[in-house]
Amino acid sequence: AYILMAKLESLPGGDRSQALDSLNRAIEALKDKPVDLSVAYIMRAQLREGKDEQIEDLRNAVKADSTNIDAWQALIAMQLHLERYQEALSDAKDLLAKDESNQMALVAAVEALVRLQKRKDAIELLDARIEKNPSVAMYYRIRAATYRAESYAEGVTDEERDAANKKAMEDLNKAIELDPRDAEALVMRGMLYYQEKEVEKANRDITDSLLIRPDSVSGVLMRSMVAAQEGRFADAIADMEMLVRADPNQLEWIRQLASYYQLDKRPRLAIQLLDQLLEAAPDNAAALRSRGDAKLSVNMHQDAIDDYEAAIKLMEANRDKADPEEFKEEYSGLLNNLSWVMSTSPKDELRDGKRALELALKACEATDYKAPHILSTLAAAYAETGDFENARKWASKAVELGKEQEHDQTEQLEKELESYEEDKPWREKQEIEENEKPLVVPSDSIDT
Incomplete structure (x- = not known):
């Protein structure tokens, strides 16, 4: 009772x-x-x-x-x-x-x-299961996930990462061979193909997985990433809008959607969305950086600077809690963007060559002087201080590295170098023309 x-x-x-x-x-x-x-x-x-x-x-x-x-x-x-x-x-x-x-x-x-x-212990546990019963697809999928975790481990070398991903791919192939309707294995293999830039194969696996499980969150998320990689931003936006509507508390999804708006030349939509995100999470440094980027693209330079400064303070305050590699990548990007606007803004009152140079040097140190776009920023900062000799030196290095790495902005880097060869600092006023095409109405089918 x-x-x-x-x-x-x-x-x-x-x-x-x-x-x-x-x-x-x-x-x-x-x-x-x-x-x-x-x-x-x-x-x-x-x-x-x-x-x-x-x-x-x-x-x-x-x-x-x-x-x-x-x-x-x-x-x-x-x-x-x-x-x-x-x-x-x-x-x-x-x-x-x-x-x-x-x-x-x-x-x-x-x-x-x-x-x-204890990833090796996890793999040994799964090895024993597979040895005892080699026909269970799930065991291979779980072991593949463990190898993937191994590939992301802190301090892993490039060779170790490649070896772990190779083993993960072998296990996923076996899992799908044993169970062609294993939607999770298909999504995981699609992620690996995507990472290896085999977009066509990634697209095929993601499509197959969603035919099996149309409401798969990981499947829809990967489909949006593949679409963005192929430049189909409207499709990427439709999928991400569907995910955000299904779970509006996933802040990373909201930021990803904002980045797709930005890539699709809809910066004002991105700003509007990031305003809402930052109302809910004012200490989200990544969102502040994204909003700063969007504001910079519509010539809101002071607002962009404010967002970058706030994001840098937050990142520095939380440095001890962050993953070192992720921190370095995000932090160097922030320093670079703030230095760039302080070096190149056409608004005289916003430029600060001395501060821009300090920021650019920090960003270059964080990336071992191997990122062409950050070397470009260093050159712009030197030019703003009137040191055109160093501006030409680092702009030349940026062009050289850009060609070696097949950087998509190498032509832009060459134009900057030409300016410094004429002893002219670089000025950039971004004013993206807003994409007015109507967006695809997202599906309501997903259930998280």
Whole structure:
């Protein structure tokens, strides 16, 4: 009766405190009925507010009935959610000892090992599974995901990254061979093809995956990225708008949509969207940078400078929390963009050659003087200070590297060099003509 009362009070319009009271009474009354007691603990865990209390109830549910797979899986999922990876790993291993075929426990164990930086242990766990049963496609897919995690690990060399990605591709090929309808494996292989710039193959895999699972978030996300890579920005925007509408709390998706607006020459739409994002998350440095870029493209130079300055302060304040490689890439880009506008703005009151040079030198150091567009900014800063000898030196180097790297703005770099050869500083007034073509109406089919 207590369980029934708790179920009724847990329904919309019910009294949560009454439901908890009923479950407390049920737990007292069911001490000698372990199966029912385990169920009662799970129900109470769902109603309790404290995370530790929820864990305690789920742990008690497992103790009461160690055969209750739902209790085990809920406990492991909660541990992962709370980033208690060692506990999650221990519980997942215990469940696998009882139920070797439990897919959730296997996936959780692998995720926990990866999070604990024990990727080799994760691979060994999957190696053993594959050796025992080589016809299970899922094992290859999960191992491929682990190899992919290995390729992104901090400090990994280019050779190690390539080797990990090669193994991931081999596993994905095998997974798809065993199960051609494995939509997740198709998306993962599509991502690898995309990364390797084999866009046609990526497009094929993503299309196939969405025929199998039309509501796949990762599939739609990858389809938008492939479309953008092919210059089909309207299609990329349609997919990303669909994702954002399905989950408007995914700030990274909103920023990605804004970048697609910018690429499609719709900077004012990008600014409008980023204004909304920054209202919700004013400390989002990446969004500030994106809005600064968009404002710069419509000649709002002072506003762009303000956004860049704010983003730099936020990044410097949070440097210790950031991934070193990601920080270096984002930070150098910010320094570069702020230096560029301070060097090249046609508005006299905004230019500051000394500060621009300091910023450009920092950006060059962060990129080991190997980024043509950042060397171009250094040249512009020197030109603004009147040092045309150094401006020509670094502009020449930018052109040289641009040709070596087949940079898409090499022609622009050559024009800048010509200006410095005439002892003229570079001035740039961006005023993108807004794309007025109507956008494709996105689908409503996705369900996150």
